[in-house]
Every structure is written in structure tokens, then in C-alpha cells.
Amino acid sequence: MGRTPCCDKNGLKKGPWTPEEDLKLTNYIQIHGAGNWRTLPKNAGLQRCGKSCRLRWTNYLRPDIKRGRFSFEEEETIIQLHSILGNKWSAIAGRLPGRTDNEIKNYWNTHIRKRLLRNGIDPVTHAPRLDFLELSSILGSTLCSQSVLNVSNLLGAQAGLLNPQLLILANTLMSLKQENPELVLQYLNQTQLCNSQAPIQDTSACTTSAVPCTSMINQTELMQATGEVFTSNMTNFSCPTYSTLTNAFVGQPNSAVPILSENSNLQSLQDGNQNCNFDSVRSTPISSPTPLHSSPTYVNSCSTNEEIESFSSLFKFEIPEGLDINDFM
DNA sequence: AAGATCTGCAACCGCATACCA
DNA sequence: ATGGTATGCGGTTGCAGATCT
Structure with missing residues (x-):
């Protein structure tokens, strides 16, 4: 009209x-x-x-407007409602007394959306992002296999579809393993990185299928452990805490590195790895219909507790049952 | 210390829809 | 049925303050 x-x-x-x-x-x-x-x-x-x-x-003067930070419950509600309703901010606001659609929209774009992205979750579909699944698969198949393969060869022509830095990351891990396989294997066993019940030496359990090996891998710890190696190979990918690597590979040889909960991961990051920057590894979400750079704000560092918390749970999503990794290769 | 860059949020813009004469 | 107006809604912008270099 x-x-x-x-x-x-x-x-x-x-x-x-x-x-x-x-x-x-x-x-x-x-x-x-x-x-x-x-x-x-x-x-x-x-x-x-x-x-x-x-x-x-x-949006501002109405007396019933609730000001101040969103509570955890409100945030969870927004995420749940958004997964159902999408960008229907007014509909979401209708279920959050005292919050306006504009406020929720802003909060989504400046906080929640970025947190989901850091967690490897597509904020549009609320599903794990494809490139993270690919990296998880690469890491799993790389670290669990005895043979030394070039990841690019492994992926063949499809490698070009991935973020180049993901390939660098995977190749770096392979190089590390090639240079000092005992330490890597020891670490893998300690952290049960390969989800096999058997020791890593029995690689058959892992090489048959990449997916079981990568499900619920505690990759944050892996990242911490290998951060120093990345520093030498990747200009934008650095974890400055040297002790992380030495602790993981050299220190505490008799004590199993604990499988960290989200909270303990948070603590370990807060203790010494706050400046890790993984954003260079993250690529534009393949599964998202909107380009990442279309957002007016885009995170490029992790410095707050919120970011660290989000970061700590990176990769900790489950690969859905029935998902054939070969579909992506 | 100062300039550059980033971040969060209020406000605007334009389209869609409802309502009414 | 049609067209004009009012309101709702979602995307985007601009700016002030914070942070970084």
C-alpha cells in the first residue's frame, strides 16, 4: 500500500x-x-x-522496561526462541517481559551471535558449522592414524573448499606428530583424544572411521597443547603461553590430563591462555546464508570471560548420528 | 599521550501489513 | 474493491565511549 x-x-x-x-x-x-x-x-x-x-x-521511556544486563535465563530463552522463531524479534520480545525487540536484537547481534559463532554454531541455523566439523574430522583422522599423510592430499580437490588455515592447522599437527610421535601419542592416550577404548597404538580402532574418533574430542586442550607449534607456522595463530605445551607434553607424565568440563576449561584458560586467538582459524560460515563480514561488528580477539567461556567449549559439539563425513569430502 | 580501532546501543530507514473511509 | 494512512517490524547506521597500538 x-x-x-x-x-x-x-x-x-x-x-x-x-x-x-x-x-x-x-x-x-x-x-x-x-x-x-x-x-x-x-x-x-x-x-x-x-x-x-x-x-x-x-524502546526507552516505557515504565515497564527492564534495563541492565540480560540474565543467563533470559539469554538461554532468547537462543531457544531464536532457534524456533528466527529473527522475529518482536515475537521473542513478547516472551521476555520488560525487554524490547530492539534491545533483544542488539543483544543478539553484539553478544549471542558472536558467542555462537565462537562455539562453532551457526547463529542462523543453530547447527554446528560445517567447517568446524571438517576440522574436527581432519584432526581426528590425522592424529589417530599412524601413517603420515598430507592433509591436502587426504582431501584431494575438496581441500580448496576449506579455510586454508584449517589445512595449515591439520598439517602442523601432522608435522608435530612426525617429529615427535611418542610425545603426541602419549598425550593422545592421556587425554583420550582418540575416543577409542584401546591405546592409540592400536590405530585400527580409529582409522576405520573418522567420525567416532572426533566425536566429543576435547579439542580446546589439544589447541592449548599445540599452540606453541602454531606460533612458528602461523602468523595470526598464536598462543603465547609456552608452559602450556611443555606442561601438556613434558610435565606431569604420570598424571592423566583431566578431561575438562566447560568450567574447568574456563579455569585453565583464565589461568594462562587468555590471549589465544583462534579467530584466524575460523572461516566464514559455509552453512550461513549471510556473510560473516556483513555484521557491523566482528570479534577478532578473545579477552573477556564470556569469550573465554565460549572459546573453552569450542568443538565440543556432538556430530549428529547418521552424518557421513564422506559427504563433505 | 595520542591516534586508530573496536564495541555497544540508540535511533533511523524503508518495507510490510493492518486499518479505515 | 481500492487507495491512503497508521503502525509494526527487521535491517542498518552513526556515534560515543572503551580499548588497543
Whole structure:
């Protein structure tokens, strides 16, 4: 139907609201009630368009608006609702008393979306991202196999479809294993990185299928352990804590490295690895219809607890049953 | 210390839909 | 049925403050 008359007519103010304008709008609505936004600004003595007034009232001045940070419960609710409703912010806001659609939208774009991305979850589909599955598969098949293969050869022509740095990462792990297989195997056994019940030496359990080997791999720890190696090979991929590698491969030879829960992972990261940057490894989500760089903000470092927490659970998704990794190769 | 870059959020823009004459 | 207006909604922008180099 007909287009809304543009708000920016002559004499109408735009931009941030002043306290005086807020007061005028609030006073008017308290007396006359909200509604009839077209005539409201004139009646309230405001040089604003009705649209601007409505937005200001619904998103900021309304007395029932809950200000402040979102609680954990609210955040979980938003994620769940978004997985069902998509970007229906008003519908989501309807289930979160005191929160506006604009506030939820902003919070999604600035916090939740980035956290999901860091966790390897596509914020559009809420499914694990394909490139992370690929990396997981590469790492699993690489580390669990006795034979030394070039990952690019392993993937053949499909390798070009992956983030090149994923290939570098996998190749680096293979190089590490080639240079010092005993340490790698020892570490793999300690961390049960290969999900086989048998020791790594019995590689048949792993080489038959990459998927079982990579399910629920604690890859955060793997990343920590190999971070120093990456530093030498990758300019943008560095974990500055040298002790991490030595602790993992040299220290505590008799004590099994614990399989970390999310919380303990968080603690270990907080203790010494806060500056790890994995973003260079992450590629534009293949499964996402919208390019990553379309977002006005894009994380490029991990420095907050929230990010560290998210980071610690990286790769800890389960590969769905029935998913044939060969479909991607 | 200062400039560059990043981040979060309020506000705007334009399209879609509802409503009404 | 048609067309004009009001309102709702989602995407995007701009800016101030924070952080980084």
C-alpha cells in the first residue's frame, strides 16, 4: 500500500533525544496515553515525527522496561526462541517481559551471535558449522592414524573448499606428530583424544572411521597443547603461553590430563591462555546464508570471560548420528 | 599521550501489513 | 474493491565511549 510519509520533513528533529524531549513525551503519554502517533508530537509540543516518538517510547521511556544486563535465563530463552522463531524479534520480545525487540536484537547481534559463532554454531541455523566439523574430522583422522599423510592430499580437490588455515592447522599437527610421535601419542592416550577404548597404538580402532574418533574430542586442550607449534607456522595463530605445551607434553607424565568440563576449561584458560586467538582459524560460515563480514561488528580477539567461556567449549559439539563425513569430502 | 580501532546501543530507514473511509 | 494512512517490524547506521597500538 501507500508508503508512509517520510519523517524527515522540514523542521522535524532527528538524532538523540534530549531529557526535555523525553519529559514532554512522557508527560503527554501519562496524561493522554500512547497512540495516534501522527498527531502526538504536535500535541506534545515535540519537533519529532510520530515514528520517532513511538520508537522512543517503546524502546526507552516505557515504565515497564527492564534495563541492565540480560540474565543467563533470559539469554538461554532468547537462543531457544531464536532457534524456533528466527529473527522475529518482536515475537521473542513478547516472551521476555520488560525487554524490547530492539534491545533483544542488539543483544543478539553484539553478544549471542558472536558467542555462537565462537562455539562453532551457526547463529542462523543453530547447527554446528560445517567447517568446524571438517576440522574436527581432519584432526581426528590425522592424529589417530599412524601413517603420515598430507592433509591436502587426504582431501584431494575438496581441500580448496576449506579455510586454508584449517589445512595449515591439520598439517602442523601432522608435522608435530612426525617429529615427535611418542610425545603426541602419549598425550593422545592421556587425554583420550582418540575416543577409542584401546591405546592409540592400536590405530585400527580409529582409522576405520573418522567420525567416532572426533566425536566429543576435547579439542580446546589439544589447541592449548599445540599452540606453541602454531606460533612458528602461523602468523595470526598464536598462543603465547609456552608452559602450556611443555606442561601438556613434558610435565606431569604420570598424571592423566583431566578431561575438562566447560568450567574447568574456563579455569585453565583464565589461568594462562587468555590471549589465544583462534579467530584466524575460523572461516566464514559455509552453512550461513549471510556473510560473516556483513555484521557491523566482528570479534577478532578473545579477552573477556564470556569469550573465554565460549572459546573453552569450542568443538565440543556432538556430530549428529547418521552424518557421513564422506559427504563433505 | 595520542591516534586508530573496536564495541555497544540508540535511533533511523524503508518495507510490510493492518486499518479505515 | 481500492487507495491512503497508521503502525509494526527487521535491517542498518552513526556515534560515543572503551580499548588497543
